[in-house]
Amino acid sequence: MSTFDAVVIEDLDMKGMSQALNFGKSVADNGWGMFTSFLQYKLSERGKQLIKIDTKTCSSCGNTQPMPMEIRTYACSSGLNIDRDYNSALNIKKEGIRLLASAY
Ligand SMILES: [Zn+2]
Numbered sequence: 001m002s003t004f005d006a007v008v009i010e011d012l013d014m015k016g017m018s019q020a021l022n023f024g025k026s027v028a029d030n031g032w033g034m035f036t037s038f039l040q041y042k043l044s045e046r047g048k049q050l051i052k053i054d055t056k057t058c059s060s061c062g063n064t065q066p067m068p069m070e071i072r073t074y075a076c077s078s079g080l081n082i083d084r085d086y087n088s089a090l091n092i093k094k095e096g097i098r099l100l101a102s103a104y
Contacts, residue, residue, distance in 0.1 A: 006100070007050050008053060009053065053095060055088045059082075060078050061078035
């Protein structure tokens with residue numbers, strides 16, 4: 001736990017996911033939520049950060065749009081048109097740099 005300063009997770013749309021996978025409501029409410037709460041707690045105990053990434057944000061212009069799980073490409077009116085995971089990765093990088101810059 002001592003070799004990193006932050007954990008970055010995708011802020012999953014558990015409502016959409018539980019519908020897509022036919023999970024019950026309780027899974028969405030308790031499973032992921034409990035895990036992230038526990039993670040947040042354990043990290044803050046050690047002075048680390050939990051960073052949640054919003055997959056709905058355009059990594060180019062910052063606009064947001066709904067991104068249901070079945071949509072694999074992030075297409076924005078700003079002209080951005082890339083794989084959704086790559087867009088998320090760019091958001092993670094930007095957010096990570098922003099948080100680290102503000103911490104020092
Ligand atoms: Zn855009």
